[in-house]
Amino acid sequence: xxRSKATQQSQNQDFALRRSARLADKFMNLPDELTTKIxxxxxxxxxxxxxxxxVSKKWASFVSKTVSLTLRFSRNDHFLACSKHHHHxxxxxxxxxxxxxxxxxxxxxxxxxxxxxxxxxxxxTKMTVxxxxxxxxxxxxxxxxxxxxxxxxxxxxxxxxxxxKIATIKSxxxxxxxxxxxxxxxxxxxxxxxxxxxxxxxxxGKVLITIxxxxxxxxxxSNSRVSESWLEDPQNIVYWHxxxxxxxxxxxxxxxxxxxxxxxxxxxxxxxxxxxxEKNAKELLDGLDDHDxxxxxxxxxxxxxxxLPDNLLDLFTVxxxxxxxxxxxxxxIFVEDMIMAEI
Amino acid sequence: MSSSTDxxxxxxxTTQLSPQPDTETAKPTKxxxxxxxxxxxxxxxxxxAMEFATVKSFFExxxxxxxxxxxxxxxxxxxxxxxxxKEQIKFKANPDEAQKKKYNAEFVTEKSDKDLVDxxxxxxxxxxxxxxxxxxxxxxxxxxxxxxxxxxxxxxIDNDFTAEEEAAxxxxxxxxYEGVDED
Numbered sequence: 230x231x232r233s234k235a236t237q238q239s240q241n242q243d244f245a246l247r248r249s250a251r252l253a254d255k256f257m258n259l260p261d262e263l264t265t266k267i268x269x270x271x272x273x274x275x276x277x278x279x280x281x282x283x284v285s286k287k288w289a290s291f292v293s294k295t296v297s298l299t300l301r302f303s304r305n306d307h308f309l310a311c312s313k314h315h316h317h318x319x320x321x322x323x324x325x326x327x328x329x330x331x332x333x334x335x336x337x338x339x340x341x342x343x344x345x346x347x348x349x350x351x352x353x354t355k356m357t358v359x360x361x362x363x364x365x366x367x368x369x370x371x372x373x374x375x376x377x378x379x380x381x382x383x384x385x386x387x388x389x390x391x392x393x394k395i396a397t398i399k400s401x402x403x404x405x406x407x408x409x410x411x412x413x414x415x416x417x418x419x420x421x422x423x424x425x426x427x428x429x430x431x432x433x434g435k436v437l438i439t440i441x442x443x444x445x446x447x448x449x450x451s452n453s454r455v456s457e458s459w460l461e462d463p464q465n466i467v468y469w470h471x472x473x474x475x476x477x478x479x480x481x482x483x484x485x486x487x488x489x490x491x492x493x494x495x496x497x498x499x500x501x502x503x504x505x506x507e508k509n510a511k512e513l514l515d516g517l518d519d520h521d522x523x524x525x526x527x528x529x530x531x532x533x534x535x536x537l538p539d540n541l542l543d544l545f546t547v548x549x550x551x552x553x554x555x556x557x558x559x560x561x562i563f564v565e566d567m568i569m570a571e572i
Numbered sequence: 573m574s575s576s577t578d579x580x581x582x583x584x585x586t587t588q589l590s591p592q593p594d595t596e597t598a599k600p601t602k603x604x605x606x607x608x609x610x611x612x613x614x615x616x617x618x619x620x621a622m623e624f625a626t627v628k629s630f631f632e633x634x635x636x637x638x639x640x641x642x643x644x645x646x647x648x649x650x651x652x653x654x655x656x657x658k659e660q661i662k663f664k665a666n667p668d669e670a671q672k673k674k675y676n677a678e679f680v681t682e683k684s685d686k687d688l689v690d691x692x693x694x695x696x697x698x699x700x701x702x703x704x705x706x707x708x709x710x711x712x713x714x715x716x717x718x719x720x721x722x723x724x725x726x727x728x729i730d731n732d733f734t735a736e737e738e739a740a741x742x743x744x745x746x747x748x749y750e751g752v753d754e755d
Contacts, residue, residue, distance in 0.1 A: 259727065263692050266704070270712035277712075279748040283720045283741055285732050316717075318747060325744050 265291050273299040275326060276316050282329055295330050296417075299337040304402065304425065315341055320405070327413040334417050338406050340425035351427060351483065356403045358410070358421040365494045369403070372487040378436050379481040380455055384446050386484060434472035434482035442466060443486070455480055604631075605639040606654075612647035613639075616654055623657040625699030642697075649694040652687060655679075656703055680710035685726060688714070717753045 259267075268291055271278050275298060282292035303317040318326070327333075351374030358367045376386035403423040410421055438446060445465060449455075457480070460469045467487055602618040606627070621627045627640050642650065656679055663672045680688060688710055695703040715723050724731060733741070742749055 259689060259692060263696055264727075267692075267708045267711050270709050271716075274712070274716060276748045277716050277718070279745050280718070280720050281715070281723060283733065283738060284723050284727070285729050287732075288729065316751075322745065322747050329745070 261287070261291065264288070265294065268292060268295060272297050274316075275300055275318065275330075279326070279329060293329060293331050296332060296334045298330055298333055298335075299339065300326065301339045301341055302406075303341050303343055317341065320409075323406070323409050324413045327410075327415055331415050332417055333415045335420045336410075336418060336422070338410075338421070338423040340402060340406075340423070342425070342427040351485070353424070353426040353485075354403050355422065355424040355426075356407060358407065358423075360414075360419050367407070367490075367492050367494070369490045370487065371489075372437060372485045374435075374483050375486045376484040377481065378446075378455055378484050380479050381481075383455060384484065386443070386446075434480075435468075435470040435485050436460060436466050436482045437468040437470070437485045437487045438466050439487060446484070606650065607639055607641045608645050608647040608650050609643050610646050612650075614647075614650060614654060616658075617661075619661050620654060620657050623660060623700060626697060644697050645694050646690075649687070649690045652683070652691055653694050653698065653700065653703065657700065660702065676706050680706060683710075685714065689727070717751070719752045719755065720749075722755045 268278065268281065271281075272295065278292050278295065278298075282289040300323070301315045301317055302320060353372045354370070356367065356369045358365055376384065378384050402425055406423045407421075410418075410423075414421075442465060449459060449465065459465055460480070469482075472482070603615045604618050604621040604627070606614040606616060606621065608614070621631075621640075630640050631637070659675055659679075660672075663675075683691075688707055692704065692707050692711070695707055715726060718726075723729075731738070
């Protein structure tokens, strides 16, 4: 095809020449399928992926096909560096990121602690949310370092820990992410893991116990010295994470207090029923001795909240705020213990 | 395809205690000829050629051929891919994960951007999964935290966003465009 204006033609030729010269200088474009394979190596690098989505519209569509991603935030937002020098993302950027990665199936959110942060307690929080259709299940673990256990000195637990207060603080950190993700969740997202951990005695072994086992620990230690067999008894502890590098037979491990909570959210057709239920309800209920076997707390939005612990009331309030349209809201709650229900 | 399984029975003078190593060295190494799209001929040992899944299945289909034409592959990336596979054969015989990692890292570090990207379609066509993995990771590492302009020129891609669209996207994800590494 001939062009009428000579100037335009020469401009076009110029452009084509420059372009082909550059391509010859570089290389043939990679086929799309191979470009996306490169992106799959960047699942822990959302910063580069987002920049790639600005390369061209086609690349933006490639990036949006990412199915698995890890995002790192800093506990005090992104201004303070963590010891690993990760690129931290500001919390406020999360909704926009979810728009870019609209096809995500699995997301991991890691919350780093700034290297300069004052040591308080070692702590781990991990929340796992899985979706199946409208049903979501949330499992939360919170653990704090509260003392040491040694074969020489017995158990030493700090007296000043206020377990309820720290549990509330720690879980609220991941809960912020949880609520943002509930609102901005990509449709296909099936797994969300939010974790935050700070370990001050990296090399030590860890003994995980529940709040009920604290008194147990005191009793046993006063009678007999702590031994491996005592630690291997599941009645005494939840989990013993041995430090393998310690060649001596002496035990000198950290004591971590662990809480777990678990709930389901379902949306069941026209009934709009929401059920909150402990995962291994039966198993857990068997462990309750001062309640009826079928302890189910039924709360109707018009009904009474008799005998409900405060933290369950909080949960109810949050859920009803999130789905205000649900007049027939009903919660079925299985409870393992009262402290664990801080979600 | 003629494997060592039937060869030990041929040797009668030795005891049966040392079968594999002797037959391996005694067996003449079969060469296979690969022909690139720009008509260059590469003679490689059979064991190396069998690393290329595409070549391997070509031989399984027509065992009598001795030259494999590779119409999608030019000489330069092919020679580099062969170099990589020769080393992998050694690691197969003598597994040493640390050495292999070190070799793989050096292999990609000394290559130019163009060489790396040119090898990707070749590794893909010949179905050399390990190499493809190494190359994809290397390219991902090279564009890590680089500017959008750098990535465009790295892959030779034209920007089809309007200035307004681009500005809006940069504003929406301002954090991602802070702290770019030097090109």
